[in-house]
Amino acid sequence: MSRLTRRTALALPALAYLWSKVPALRAQTPTAGGKSTDWTTYGGDLANTRYSSLDQINADNFNDLEVAWRFKTTPFGPRPEFNLQVTPLVANGVMYTTAGARRAIVALDATNGEVLWSFRLDEGQRALNAPRRQSGRGLSYWTDGTQERILYVTIGYQLVCLDAKTGLRDPNFGENGVVDLKKNFDQDIDLETADVGLHATPCVAKDVVIVGAAHTAGNEPKTYKNVKGYVRGFDVRTGKRLWIFHTIPLKGEFGYDSWVDGTEEVGNAGVWAQISVDEELNLAYLPVELPTGDATGQHRRGDALFGESIVAVDLNTGVRKWHYQTVHHGLWDYDIPCAPILCDIPHNGKIVKAIAQPTKQCFLYVLDRETGKPVWPIPERKVPKGSVPDEWYSPTQPIPSKPAPYDVQGFREDILIDYTPELRAEAIRMMKNYKIGPMYTPPSVYERDGTWGTLTTPNLTGGTNWPGGSYDPETSILYVYSKSEADVMMSVHNTDFEKSDFEWVNMRQEPPRKPGEAPIERDGHKPGLLRVQGLPLVKPPYGRITAIDLKTGDFAWQVPHGETPDAIRNHPMLKGIKIPRTGQAGKVATLTTKTLVICGEPIVTTTAIGARGAMLRAYDKATGEEKGAVFMPAPQTGSPMTYMLNGTQYLVLAIGGGSYEAELIAFKLPV
């Protein structure tokens, strides 16, 4: 949403030029006097760069940051919340955020956190039944220069439009400010119980509101006849449906032929990640998840478009312009979890309008966003075939030639824990209970007296998950956090059809035993338990930040992110062993500024003076060298954002977890 006025553009010709050329800067245009800068969309802009050109907070003073204010979300729901994933917005000095277990909307004074207004919708049982509860990732802001609106999706899957000045419903939108998203959905679903909701914000571009869909996670899906996760566009002024895109194509539509058994019954294929938009090309980029069955595909045989695809659709009509499938018939739950990042990159002597998609599998897919064609070749490579009855296997998968995978992929002996020879030896013994192989080795059948499934990494939560990456439009470098964790995927013949109507389900622990069978254990190892003396099976770094230079496709740098966890520093078998910083496994995103890459830690550690907390760290964006670290009482749970108000730069993020109730914490430099 642009807030550039003619006056400010004339006053700041250089910035106005940049504004017109660099999508990332459009959302961060200065307001009165050049002393205030907004943050008006979840990712900082519709390109989802999570970039700010502000530089008052920099390498020289990062360690001086002080808490400016805090906003505790506890009262905004019937019970406390501990996992606040929001990125709040700031427009004209007002911060807008979702908050609390009710997903209330709250407007705050962005200078001090004072509550200006709040809005709540009590949806009763409908919300309790929803697959995505809690406060969600946030909300969206729209203005035509006069009117200002806040839009969000409730826990119970209703699209609400509020007057940003008052918090009152927009009477011209839907029915008294509300559009019931379970209606007019090209399928009949139960308003109370249907398995659909949304954690992401709606995406507002020009005068269109785009809304995706999310469903219950499905290793053992209750039914393959689930709700279909279609994507819709609505008129921001009226709430009228403008278009729908069938992420599972209907008979006769493009993509239907990629399904062996038709599409009539199967569901899911929602878009639960953030959506990006190029307003100039008038295209919206939809990152689609899997059709039903995160790790088992009997009811979606074939490539099954548009599963795990990026789909570019016309912003006004929803008509598909191109699509790119990142995984064919995925069996690893590597659905696309985060926003694609739009970036204009120099390539072969010209500027390519590109789209870069971080993923759970730690490939960064870089495509031309006008055509969907890869910027660097992404050849189809043969992959191992599995042997689960009724399953369908794609013979090949697309493997990017560049950039290189930014975290560990596949499973092999040399990724195992190696602090000591004894630990390595035990890890090897543990590994031998499972099948292993390169990336895209499929889940295998659990055999009580044989192998206990397939070991994988990244695991089914990534790699990179919903927080996604950030991007510097001035240097064309993309930054992304990822974690390294082992996982196991066991294909198990289902015996409980009350629980799931799939013949085969995916498990990560010992399956139900036959009567009289004792729990299985070999050499102290149990199925699915992948810890060696309480330590992770794979070696560190457990979490890292990678800087990928999109001018070349090469890594600029890579650093472990996060202090070595207490459990490793204090482990009795590691006494006396010098361990470099291991990083931490979690779900966090970076913020990029003029000079820094900023990211909080995802877990709690104990500091030298005994205080428990997590650090907010800043790295030199050119080198990866750490420039500062500020203590927080709890880990980062929502991605950091920044804005300037009356000459002061603020840095705000959501923290919480463990026994620490969720809050927004705002930092600024001392006066």
Next chain:
Amino acid sequence: MNTAMKSVTMIAAGVAALAVSYSAFAQGAGAAASAGVYTDAQAGRGKAIYDAQCAACHGGTLAGADMSPPLAGGTFLANWSNQPLSELANRIRTTMPMDNPGTLSTAQTADVVAFILKSNGFKAGTTELPRNAQMMQQIKLDTPTGG
């Protein structure tokens, strides 16, 4: 078992419980989860509750999913390290399961905490984890020692 034997058994159990309570709480500074603060039977009950109420989101191995945090392993232990077990029990009791929060009894919650302890490698003891929040408040989550 006759009445007299039952009484003896109950007294013996009571003495054992007191002995553990003493060892666990007498120091005043409180006890540690690694001292063996639940029983295998309790963890077994906790597993049944977990499978029915929690596993759909947190997974059979307590590894978490896209939307739900892990309840076993390094991240979980780090975020709860040195916290009283009453805090963990309180969070479970007041916010979980998310589709029906507040419906687990204090006893069921204690059973689930016992199962979580077991899943994280804390060894079992001979006395059940109490449902009483004031008692649980004196037991801190430390480092598992296996079991």
